[in-house]
Amino acid sequence: MGIGLMIDNAGWFALGLVLITLSALTHPGRRRVWMWALPLAILIVLAGALFPGAAGDLPGMGWKAWLAIAALAFGVAAAPWYRASRDQDTRLIDLVRGAAIVLIGSGITITLLGVIGWEQTTLYLGAWDLRLAAVLGVFIGVWTGVTGLIHWLRLKGTLRASSRGSRNQQIAQWVVLAIIGVLGVIAVAYPKVAVAPLVLLIVLAIEWAALAALSQPHEDLLHIQARHVGLVGVAIVSLGYVQSSLLLLVIGGLVVAGSIHFIKGQGAFCQISRRTFYDDKTEEDAAEQEKNESTTSAN
């Protein structure tokens, strides 16, 4: 039984749970408890994939399953545990900083999975689609991870934002992006000579992503992070294709759709409405609201 089928067996239940949860969480009147269904869905799929190995049904997979469980436990323990029930004034953990941590972790994971996929697929000359997915994964992973890291360092105060580059600099950035694309095509088409282009691609992608992330204006950070969440969705789609798992394809599509929603909808958050980070924006909003109120009272 392929690993994709193993994921999908439990995945049907998880997908049903995810869809019910989505409709419950986006409905204003429902209860908060529903949010626990999302990690539960992930746990169901993980249990479906890990249980056959851990129970010893598949020879040679037992210790790998336990290694996976240990890595999972360490990863969850390493996450910053925000306490949800603190009062309003002390709830000053920045959402943007948390999102940056998410992007760093996802970026590293996607990059490593891309490298692993590359390791496994360079043997077959005909498997260009798998190589394309691997190169795409490496690029998205590096871009997302570096952007998250730069955002995190900027919020920490270690790095200072540079001013938006001149026109020539922007043209140079586009040229670098074109070179990255050409290198990717070379790596996909000629896997025998691909090591040097691939290394160069990673170096250029780091440079490109870092320069772009440094020059982004402070108030746009959340929108850029939303865009990167969409890119993570694209990476999940390509991983689902490589591992032939329908569940991952569907989840990737949903993630891309949610990120598009956010970028188009100019969403706001409840927890950062009184942050200094967003002072300018809230002041603008307040002014607008006052204007509206005065016009309505005049009526």
Place this chain on the structure above:
Amino acid sequence: MDPTIAAYVVLIALALGLTGALRAEREHCGRGLLIVTTLAGFLVVAAISALLTSQGALELVLSTIAVFFGAQSAATAFLLLRQEIHAEPADEPDEQDLLDEEDREQQFAHERANKEVS
């Protein structure tokens, strides 16, 4: 996997997400982003399947690191979602309700004024 099937599935999921499943109120839009960020935690499933099918020391080490960071980012995303949902005031009246209330009050005022005139 057949590329046609994959394309169909992704297209359907995208359409589902864009039309129905994720359409929230305007003020819930940020929550929508955090929900899909939590969904991106399914990345850890891909990392685990890579670990289970790894063939060699290098792949094993890389996929173990991938599982670690994937689990960390998934947990962080969920905790952000939890914080956002708890930060939302529980009994906040709906904006539309407030508007309706205002309309009703104005109507009452009108009626009262009419009565006084008559």
